[in-house]
Amino acid sequence: MTLVNKVSQTDDPHVARLMGAAFDEIRRALAVDDWQGLRTSHFRVIEAVPDDGISITELSGRVRMTKQGCGQFVAQLTDSGHLRTVPDPSDRRSRIVRRTAKGTRLIRRVQARIADVESTWAERVGAERYSVFRDVLLTVAESQQPVA
Amino acid sequence: MTLVNKVSQTDDPHVARLMGAAFDEIRRALAVDDWQGLRTSHFRVIEAVPDDGISITELSGRVRMTKQGCGQFVAQLTDSGHLRTVPDPSDRRSRIVRRTAKGTRLIRRVQARIADVESTWAERVGAERYSVFRDVLLTVAESQQPVA
């Protein structure tokens, strides 16, 4: 192996690899529970539904997903009783998506599990440093451009 | 909407959502370049190949992927000239996967792009806070259990 063919491996893993590993831990923590067929993507969609309802098109923008894909998840979550849709009185093409009480309970359970993971992380690195971590992540996420 | 049906939305997004948004930014930064058909998963696999080579089974463990899936990416990266495999002299069932010089150049390009993203993040939040962020992420990633 020539020197030109060497690449730093474990000494300086980039942020994508690190976040991937962190994600994996969340995935495994969620996998412990029984979610009755609902998967991570369902959580992402239902979490983006605001308390006062939203159209599918607008929801798809929030979760950075096509409205086709988003509509599928909404349909499944409606079948499972976590969402319901009502006609939009001001536009008969549109349907307003709302959470049911069951959907709200689901979100709370998901959020509690993730909060558990965050607690263990905060314990591992210390509350102060974890708070900086979270704040940096928030700043980075908020400074994103909307979907082009 | 009853109070029992309310869920905090934007005020306290959990870490999975935040990391998802950050990931998206990396994905978009990489999408600017032409990678000749290689995708993020190829990067993940080739980056995990150490300088001195590795078997497919061990590689699949590193990238937390089945050996079947890993073998597919190795095959594609071999076809594209980024990896090559040599027989393992000590075990005729096994093949040793190595990076070619082309593969090494690819990794360097990927890592440079991600480093660019990290630079902009560090600028947004300040170098010191970004360094804490990175360190927390490293600690969390390193304290993971290996695949069960």
Next chain:
DNA sequence: TATTGTTATACTCTATAACTATA
């Protein structure tokens, strides 16, 4: 018997395109 790696298969996620009903 156990392990390395392959082939076959299937499911999830998500994208594009084409369509309908309504605006």
Next chain:
DNA sequence: TATAGTTATAGAGTATAACAATA
């Protein structure tokens, strides 16, 4: 004409199962 949402289709990613060759 443009937009909301649906249906159809396909490709990317990754899993399980069954297998051949070798240990």
